[in-house]
Amino acid sequence: MLELALKGNKKYFGWITALLVLVGIGFGAYLNQLGFGLGITGMSRDVSWGFYIAQFTFLVGVAAGGVMVVLPYYLHDYKAFAKVTILGEFLAIAAITMCLLFILVDLGQPMRMFNVILYPTPNSVLFWDMIVLNGYLFLNIVIGWNVLEAERNNVHYPKWLKPLIYLSIPWAVGIHTVTAFLYCGLPGRGFWLTAILAPRFLSSAFAAGPALLILLCMIIRKVTNFDPGKEQIQSLAKIVAYAICLNVFFLLCEVFVVFYSQIPEHMDHLRYLFFGLQGKSSLVPWMWTSMALMVLSIILLVNPTTRKNENVLTVSCLMVFAGTWIDKGLGMISGGFVPSPLHHVTEYAPTVPELLITIGVYGAGFLVLTILYKMAVGVKEEVRS
Amino acid sequence: MAGVAVLGIGAKPVLDVLAAGQGEVAGSFKLQKGEGALNAKQWAMVIDTRKVEKASDLEPMISACHKIHNVPQMENKNHEIKWIWEEEYHYAFPTATSRYMNEHAEHIPFLVLCNHCENPPCVRACPTKATFKRESDGIVMMDFHRCIGCRFCMAACPYGARSFNFRDPRPFIKETNKEFPTRMKGVVEKCNYCAERIAVGKLPACVEASNGILTFGDLFDPNSAVRELLKSNFTIRRKQSLGTEPSVYYIV
Numbered sequence A: 001m002l003e004l005a006l007k008g009n010k011k012y013f014g015w016i017t018a019l020l021v022l023v024g025i026g027f028g029a030y031l032n033q034l035g036f037g038l039g040i041t042g043m044s045r046d047v048s049w050g051f052y053i054a055q056f057t058f059l060v061g062v063a064a065g066g067v068m069v070v071l072p073y074y075l076h077d078y079k080a081f082a083k084v085t086i087l088g089e090f091l092a093i094a095a096i097t098m099c100l101l102f103i104l105v106d107l108g109q110p111m112r113m114f115n116v117i118l119y120p121t122p123n124s125v126l127f128w129d130m131i132v133l134n135g136y137l138f139l140n141i142v143i144g145w146n147v148l149e150a151e152r153n154n155v156h157y158p159k160w161l162k163p164l165i166y167l168s169i170p171w172a173v174g175i176h177t178v179t180a181f182l183y184c185g186l187p188g189r190g191f192w193l194t195a196i197l198a199p200r201f202l203s204s205a206f207a208a209g210p211a212l213l214i215l216l217c218m219i220i221r222k223v224t225n226f227d228p229g230k231e232q233i234q235s236l237a238k239i240v241a242y243a244i245c246l247n248v249f250f251l252l253c254e255v256f257v258v259f260y261s262q263i264p265e266h267m268d269h270l271r272y273l274f275f276g277l278q279g280k281s282s283l284v285p286w287m288w289t290s291m292a293l294m295v296l297s298i299i300l301l302v303n304p305t306t307r308k309n310e311n312v313l314t315v316s317c318l319m320v321f322a323g324t325w326i327d328k329g330l331g332m333i334s335g336g337f338v339p340s341p342l343h344h345v346t347e348y349a350p351t352v353p354e355l356l357i358t359i360g361v362y363g364a365g366f367l368v369l370t371i372l373y374k375m376a377v378g379v380k381e382e383v384r385s
Numbered sequence B: 001m002a003g004v005a006v007l008g009i010g011a012k013p014v015l016d017v018l019a020a021g022q023g024e025v026a027g028s029f030k031l032q033k034g035e036g037a038l039n040a041k042q043w044a045m046v047i048d049t050r051k052v053e054k055a056s057d058l059e060p061m062i063s064a065c066h067k068i069h070n071v072p073q074m075e076n077k078n079h080e081i082k083w084i085w086e087e088e089y090h091y092a093f094p095t096a097t098s099r100y101m102n103e104h105a106e107h108i109p110f111l112v113l114c115n116h117c118e119n120p121p122c123v124r125a126c127p128t129k130a131t132f133k134r135e136s137d138g139i140v141m142m143d144f145h146r147c148i149g150c151r152f153c154m155a156a157c158p159y160g161a162r163s164f165n166f167r168d169p170r171p172f173i174k175e176t177n178k179e180f181p182t183r184m185k186g187v188v189e190k191c192n193y194c195a196e197r198i199a200v201g202k203l204p205a206c207v208e209a210s211n212g213i214l215t216f217g218d219l220f221d222p223n224s225a226v227r228e229l230l231k232s233n234f235t236i237r238r239k240q241s242l243g244t245e246p247s248v249y250y251i252v
Helices: A004-005 A010-036 A049-063 A067-076 A079-083 A084-105 A125-152 A161-184 A197-224 A231-261 A264-274 A286-301 A306-310 A312-338 A351-383 B002-007 B011-016 B055-068 B103-106 B121-125 B152-156 B225-232
Strands: B042-048 B084-087 B110-113 B131-133 B140-141 B214-218 B248-251
Touching: A004 A351, A010 A351, A049 A067, A049 A084, A049 A161, A049 A197, A049 A312, A049 A351, A049 B121, A067 A079, A067 A084, A067 A197, A067 A231, A079 A084, A079 A231, A079 B225, A084 A125, A084 A351, A125 A351, A161 A197, A197 A231, A197 A312, A197 A351, A231 A264, A231 A286, A231 A306, A231 A312, A264 A286, A264 A312, A286 A306, A286 A312, A306 A312, A312 B055, B002 B103, B042 B225, B055 B084, B055 B110, B121 B152, B214 B225, B225 B248
Parallel strands: B042 B248
Antiparallel strands: B042 B214, B084 B110, B131 B140
């Protein structure tokens, strides 16, 4: 089926070229990092994880969000989603690819990464994260490819695929739960030390993933002859609406526990993020923007008249995506490191090379996504004609 | 790329580990101890802060350690590497401070270092066993050659005891001690309780340079010097409530 991705108009190849340029720029910056070390980033002794790990965390959510189309279709036989499940699965593949690349660029000694397999350490959550992420990648490649191929040949997908499809549903929950466990099991980090971290991660995942999927559906409808469908987009929008409500609710649960109990080790991180601490407050405007975006999007998504207007829906989905990205891709990781365990306030901001590498990874992810979607859409157009 | 790589290859060692526990396993060996090596079940340190007045009292210990362990002097504070250093009481014990405190404790610098916890969260977090708790004497050690630089241990440590080599440290070492390895960029490092000195019968460098402020000994030996001090003095440890069981005790 890959040949479908090799045919396209000028715009298609222009887009591919643009993405390749981004990948090239990122790769150049990465070579620089490989030579100098992670010192070219804004990370420090106090804030030892930064933008890379934050993007990784956010994108695990986007990958897990794909299950929100798989589950209704395969488990509840919601037929309308037959058209879009492949888009969810392929989005998951692209997102996991980016996750793995972000882990890779964050390693101080990337050539030693196989040590994780050479010296397997089941007591480390990172070991399990490696297993669940690669497993989910594998599941989605096998499932997505075979289902699409069956559709192209106008036959039912092979029977052996069904157990894998069922397995991929709890597995999606698993990838984001294990990713949350990376953080919430650490004794000295009050911001993450909360049992609601995994549910929070999942709720924001189920908002951000399907929101991105809606935006991608809109784009596909515009640039191809395949229409993912009005009903499908509306159903996805309802999922986003519920998930973003839950995400804000979980965040408020956290806010209540932290500020009512007034335990400083837990409270100071949220104070830093939303009000600033010891005069340091670079994330404050971001965090309030995130809150505003999420609350506004709830109003627009829950209200049926605004949700059903596709122009408003597009804006709402952009707001959900941006709001959850700030929450997780900016605040979640830095917030856990500021203040430090010794209560020093060292702020973090990504540097230019760090941003270039990040853009390069996103470029690679969107390249994978474009090629996969080109294939999927190609098959859909073939089948229809 | 990473995905494909992480998928299939390297299954053999996994099987080795799963097969472990059935007699001799490849790679299990015994290290012969040196003749004069010091022995303990769990090394511990007692810091008598009553004997500390000012920063210059701690300085010899810090420089002795950093000199023999080739700890670089980084210009950029973000890239700082330190094994043992001084902190004000409020930073060393952020969960046990009061507004009104004993003046001495409030004003003196406190020596902080890796606590060589009995229950170390960093060891739990490491995905490659590059950091491990040595069974023979409880020292939390690092294998600089196995560390992949993921920095999970730094997130796990509640004491900020770990440093990461954000760049090649070698140009920043004033005088290289050829007896101890230098590190490369991209790996984590921290205090090793002078395992290399204990192996040849010497006390840790900081203890030797401490003028009686530091006492080093076996926590599990009721007759050891540290146990004598713990018996006769009230001591505190950093963030005791976390259950990590630090092996560095402070007499205040």
